[in-house]
Each structure stands twice: as C-alpha cells, then as structure tokens.
Amino acid sequence: MGAVWTPLLLSLKVAGWATVLNLFFGVAAAYGLSRWRSPLRDLIDSILTLPLVLPPTVLGYYLLVLLGKRGTFGAWLSGMGIELVFTWQGAVIASTIVAFPLVLKSARAAFENVDKQLENAARALGVSEAGVFFRVSLPLAARGIAAGVLLAFARALGEFGATLMIAGNLPGRTQTLSVAIYEAVQAGDDSTATLLVVITSVTCVAVLLIAGRLMPGHTRRADLS
Amino acid sequence: MPASFTAHTLRRLAASASFVLLALPFAATTAHATDLVVSAAASLTNAFKDLGAAFEQQNPGVKVINNFGASDILMQQIVRGAPADVFASADQTAMDKAVAEKAVQASTRKNFAANQIVLIVPSDSTLPLATLKDLTLPAVKKVALGNPASVPFGRYTKTALENAGLWDAVLAKGVMAQNVRQSLDYVARGEVEAGFVFATDAAVMPAKVKVAIRIPSDAPATYPIAITANTAQAELAAKYLAYVQSAAGQAVLARYGFLKP
Numbered sequence: 407m408g409a410v411w412t413p414l415l416l417s418l419k420v421a422g423w424a425t426v427l428n429l430f431f432g433v434a435a436a437y438g439l440s441r442w443r444s445p446l447r448d449l450i451d452s453i454l455t456l457p458l459v460l461p462p463t464v465l466g467y468y469l470l471v472l473l474g475k476r477g478t479f480g481a482w483l484s485g486m487g488i489e490l491v492f493t494w495q496g497a498v499i500a501s502t503i504v505a506f507p508l509v510l511k512s513a514r515a516a517f518e519n520v521d522k523q524l525e526n527a528a529r530a531l532g533v534s535e536a537g538v539f540f541r542v543s544l545p546l547a548a549r550g551i552a553a554g555v556l557l558a559f560a561r562a563l564g565e566f567g568a569t570l571m572i573a574g575n576l577p578g579r580t581q582t583l584s585v586a587i588y589e590a591v592q593a594g595d596d597s598t599a600t601l602l603v604v605i606t607s608v609t610c611v612a613v614l615l616i617a618g619r620l621m622p623g624h625t626r627r628a629d630l631s
Numbered sequence: 632m633p634a635s636f637t638a639h640t641l642r643r644l645a646a647s648a649s650f651v652l653l654a655l656p657f658a659a660t661t662a663h664a665t666d667l668v669v670s671a672a673a674s675l676t677n678a679f680k681d682l683g684a685a686f687e688q689q690n691p692g693v694k695v696i697n698n699f700g701a702s703d704i705l706m707q708q709i710v711r712g713a714p715a716d717v718f719a720s721a722d723q724t725a726m727d728k729a730v731a732e733k734a735v736q737a738s739t740r741k742n743f744a745a746n747q748i749v750l751i752v753p754s755d756s757t758l759p760l761a762t763l764k765d766l767t768l769p770a771v772k773k774v775a776l777g778n779p780a781s782v783p784f785g786r787y788t789k790t791a792l793e794n795a796g797l798w799d800a801v802l803a804k805g806v807m808a809q810n811v812r813q814s815l816d817y818v819a820r821g822e823v824e825a826g827f828v829f830a831t832d833a834a835v836m837p838a839k840v841k842v843a844i845r846i847p848s849d850a851p852a853t854y855p856i857a858i859t860a861n862t863a864q865a866e867l868a869a870k871y872l873a874y875v876q877s878a879a880g881q882a883v884l885a886r887y888g889f890l891k892p
Contacts, residue, residue: 467707470707470708470711470713471711474708474710474711474712474713475711475712475713475714475861476710476711476712477711477712480711480712484712489714491708491711491712491713491714492668492698492708492713492714492715570700570704571704571708574670574698574700574708574713575698575699575700576668576696576697576698577696577697578696579696589676589699591812591816592673592676592699592810592812592813592816593676593677593680593812593835594677594812594815594816594819594835594836
C-alpha cells in the first residue's frame with residue numbers, strides 16, 4: 407500500500423504548503439492591488455495572473471532555469487545550502503505559483519467589494535490601518551478569500567506539468583499522485599493507475615465536502631443568533 | 632450581516648492551516664549518504680526498476696531512486712543542476728548535449744544496451760501493414776510517433792522514415808507523443824491505427840499490441856549511461872554503472888528485450 411499512501415501524503419503535504427503560502431502571499435498581493443492607485447496596477451495584476459494562462463511546462467522550465475544550481479538565483483540559494491530541484495519543496499514552489507492567481511483574483515474581487523464606508527467609519531473611530539484590515543476588511547472579504555484558497559488547494563493537488571519539470575519523478579520524494587499516475591500509465595501498470603485515480607477522486611471529493619462545511623452559512627447557523 | 636461568522640470562517644481556515652503547518656514540517660529532507668538518484672529514459676522504466684532493486688539487494692543500505700522521464704527533459708534537469716547521480720539516455724544526442732554542457736563525466740560514458748524501433752498496431756487490428764509504405768494507406772488515419780525535437784525514439788523514427796522517403800507523408804498523419812510510453816499507450820487504447828515504439832516497449836503490453844514491422848536500422852539505437860558531473864556519490868555511481876554492465880545487469884536488460892550494445 408506504500409505505493410498508494412506515499413504519493414497521497416506527499417500530494418497533501420505539497421498542496422497544503424502551497425495553500426498556506428498562497429493564503430499569505432495571495433491575500434497580501436490582493437489587498438495591495440485593491441488599495442493601490444496606480445496606472446501600473448493592471449500591468450502588475452496581469453503579470454501575477456500569468457501562471458494561470460501559461461502552460462505549466464513552460465512555467466516549470468522557467469523555474470528550472472531560475473532555481474537550478476546553475477541558474478542565477480539557484481546558484482545563490484545553493485550557496486546557502488538550499489536545493490530546490492528534485493525536492494518536494496521545489497514541488498511546493500511550482501504548485502504555489504500555479505495556484506497563486508486563483509487566490510489573487512478571488513481575494514482582490516472580495517476586497518474591492520468591501521464597503522469603503524465601513525472602513526472609513528472604523529478609521530474615523532480611531533482604528534489603526536492594521537486594525538482596519540484585520541477587523542473590518544478581512545472579515546468582510548473572508549468568504550471570497552476562502553473560496554479562492556480552496557480552489558488553490560484543489561489546483562495544487564492536481565499540479566503536474568511544472569512539478570514534473572522542477573521536482574522530477576522520484577518515488578517517495580517528489581512523486582505526487584498526479585506524477586505517480588502518469589508513471590503507472592507509462593509502465594503499462596493499469597491496475598495501479600486505476601487505484602491511484604480512484605484514491606485521488608475520493609480525496610478530492612472529501613476535501614470539497616470538508617471545504618463545504620468550512621464555508622459560511624453551512625453548519626454554523628446556530629452561531630448566528 | 633455575517634461579520635461574526637465570516638470571522639469565524641477565517642479562524643477555522645487559519646486553524647486548519649496551522650494544523651497543516653504543524654503536521655507537515657517544512658524541514659529540508661537531507662539526502663541519505665547512500666541514496667543514488669538515477670535519471671533514466673522512460674523506455675527503461677520496467678528494466679531499471681528491477682535493476683535498482685537487485686542492486687539494492689547486493690548493496691545493503693543503498694537506496695536507488697529512479698527518476699524516469701523523456702531523455703531530453705532529464706538532460707535539461709541535469710544541465711540545470713538537478714542532484715542526479717547517474718544519467719541513462721535513450722540515445723546519443725541527449726547524452727552528447729549533456730557532455731557538451733559538462734553536466735556528465737565524459738570519461739564514464741558507456742553504451743550499455745541497444746534497442747530497435749518497431750511499428751506496432753492494436754492486437755485486434757486487421758490492417759495489412761507489411762512495409763512502411765503501407766502507412767500511406769487511407770485506412771491508416773493516425774500514426775503515433777515521437778517528436779524528433781525532444782525524444783530519442785522520435786529521432787530514430789524520423790531517420791527510418793526519411794530513409795524510406797515517407798517522412799512527410801507519415802508526419803501528416805502523425806500524433807506527436809512526448810515519450811515512447813505515450814505512443815505505446817495510444818496504440819494499446821486503439822486511439823491510433825499504428826505507432827512507433829521501441830521493441831522493448833511493445834513487449835510491455837503483449838496482450839494489447841502486436842509488432843507489425845521491425846525497422847531494420849543501419850544505426851542501432853544504443854543507450855549510453857554516465858555519471859553526472861556534480862554527483863556526491865561518485866563511488867556508488869561507478870559501482871552502479873559496473874553493475875548495469877555486468878552479466879547480471881545485462882541479464883535483467885535482456886529479460887525486457889534489450890539487445891547488447
């Protein structure tokens with residue numbers, strides 16, 4: 407069963423980390439973009455959305471060139487003892503970047519829908535900018551952010567192209583569910599492939615069900631009173 | 632309005648996130664001193680899994696980690712500094728590039744196996760394919776072949792078809808596979824009428840595909856293997872290379888249909 411559980415746990419680990427990172431960076435970038443008044447805003451937004459439209463293999467190639475030991479950035483990282491190619495941390499970076507625009511887009515829309523009057527009212531009452539963010543804007547935008555974050559988790563769980571490029575296909579180390587399925591098909595091992603596909607599908611349905619319970623308005627009605 | 636419960640949602644999300652954080656420490660996994668990472672061509676998948684297991688048995692404590700993929704991608708990864716110890720390519724072109732980039736130790740390069748390109752059809756196919764020229768028959772609508780720009784079996788196929796003067800005609804029906812197992816899979820599932828693969832790949836699915844034509848080749852498809860330039864396991868890698876070329880290693884390769892180089 408190790409052939410099944412190892413890639414499953416690795417996929418959850420990679421997608422989990424990608425989601426946590428995106429919760430930080432995606433929300434921060436979205437808040438920045440929604441509040442920033444500059445003609446450059448749309449350009450930056452487009453550049454940050456690129457991972458959604460670029461083929462994942464292209465992205466993976468960029469990452470390989472950039473983060474490989476012989477790449478500029480990779481050489482610097484390597485000097486500090488950090489290696490990303492052929493590691494699960496490399497897979498996290500690939501998944502994070504691929505899923506990033508999903509959080510960015512949802513969170514930016516959510517922040518832009520927050521009633522400015524409520525934020526201004528808080529400011530008028532002497533609440534600091536950080537306080538406005540954490541006590542007014544973020545709670546009001548939470549629903550949209552949550553939706554984006556869950557989408558990002560699902561996307562990260564299925565990541566294949568960029569992951570295969572930078573993290574490779576190392577069983578037990580970087581072989582995620584998607585990559586394991588690909589290798590099983592390549593090896594003509596249809597039974598393993600089918601088993602892995604069923605496990606992936608069951609996992610995704612379970613994640614979506616749990617996600618549904620986390621979403622507002624589902625089970626917490628009792629709290630509303 | 633639900634400010635309280637959206638805040639609640641956020642708290643729950645944050646709680647789940649921190650659970651993930653705690654459960655899955657982001658520690659750098661340092662490679663064990665006895666791990667050997669072998670980047671090997673996709674067509675070697677079944678044989679090298681066996682070879683790796685046998686090598687592990689002979690060398691207790693050693694763990695062989697196979698990274699299977701298209702030779703050119705594996706070469707790119709190694710050129711960019713991926714921590715592989717051994718590179719086994721399905722043709723000389725990918726290995727030549729690795730040597731030119733000084734990504735492998737040229738002095739360790741050896742041919743360890745040979746293969747043959749075959750044209751396969753689904754096992755229930757009734758198409759009368761006797762020569763390559765028959766691929767121009769209207770009944771043959773799609774032919775799976777490798778992209779010569781990126782996969783060795785594609786380059787061998789292109790050479791064979793060019794020699795027969797059929798490259799353009801077949802290319803018009805061509806479905807480009809990114810690696811040899813994809814081509815095999817298209818044929819096994821009946822998505823194409825015929826496809827080019829290595830003889831060893833055809834042997835992986837004897838129930839689903841059959842060989843229609845063996846391509847006589849002037850330049851045999853030989854597989855080179857070499858130790859990478861930035862390996863930290865040079866000694867173990869050399870031992871692995873010796874094992875692959877030993878009688879025992881060659882027997883495993885022969886079992887999967889590989890020929891002597």
